[in-house]
Amino acid sequence: MARVSTKENKNLYHRTRESLQLTREAASELLESITPERIEKIENERSLPHPDEVLVMAEKYKQPSLCNFYCANQCPIGQQYVPEVTVKDLSQIVLEMLASLNSMNKQKERLIEITVDGEVSEDELKDFIYIQEELERISIAVETLQLWSERMLATGKIDPELYRKYREK
Numbered sequence: 001m002a003r004v005s006t007k008e009n010k011n012l013y014h015r016t017r018e019s020l021q022l023t024r025e026a027a028s029e030l031l032e033s034i035t036p037e038r039i040e041k042i043e044n045e046r047s048l049p050h051p052d053e054v055l056v057m058a059e060k061y062k063q064p065s066l067c068n069f070y071c072a073n074q075c076p077i078g079q080q081y082v083p084e085v086t087v088k089d090l091s092q093i094v095l096e097m098l099a100s101l102n103s104m105n106k107q108k109e110r111l112i113e114i115t116v117d118g119e120v121s122e123d124e125l126k127d128f129i130y131i132q133e134e135l136e137r138i139s140i141a142v143e144t145l146q147l148w149s150e151r152m153l154a155t156g157k158i159d160p161e162l163y164r165k166y167r168e169k
Contacts, residue, residue: 012069014043016061030060048074064150068143083136085143093148097141100134107131 010018017027017039024036024043031039034053041047049057049070058066068085071078088096111131114124152158 011043011045012066013039013049013057016057016063016066017043020061031056032060051075059154062151062154064154065147068147083140083143085140085147087147087151088144090145090148093141093144097138097145100137100141103134104131104138107134 017024020027022030024039027039028034028036031053033056038047038053042049042053051070054066054070058064065085065087068082071082072084073079075082107127107130110127114120114128114131120128149158149163153160153163
């Protein structure tokens, strides 16, 4: 069993490894391509992980959310364009998505009015921004659902072969 660190402000990579009760040495064996010393540097934030290292950790630790965390918080491009997604229960994801879809359903006529001339005038800007924000909420709900699915596939709670079979149809 891994010795638990007493460090207070552990980063996500550190907490994830410890939640699996892995020492850095055992994690290195599992990860195959990342040395214990490199894991220590990443966990103590003396070095940022490389994208390929995050991909390996996400796969081997069965935590696809590590990829979203990296993109949203550590990748310079992702910080600009990728929202951080929080893993939630399926029911919460669906309810949030339906609430946003219902709101958009009420706003679709206004969006048509705003965009029919190909421009957004000053008096339309407030409504246009509200609609943009609602669409962003839908986008995040979709990303959250995707992340939830990936986690269920990684942990075997959804049969990966059956999932692929239905996706290919």
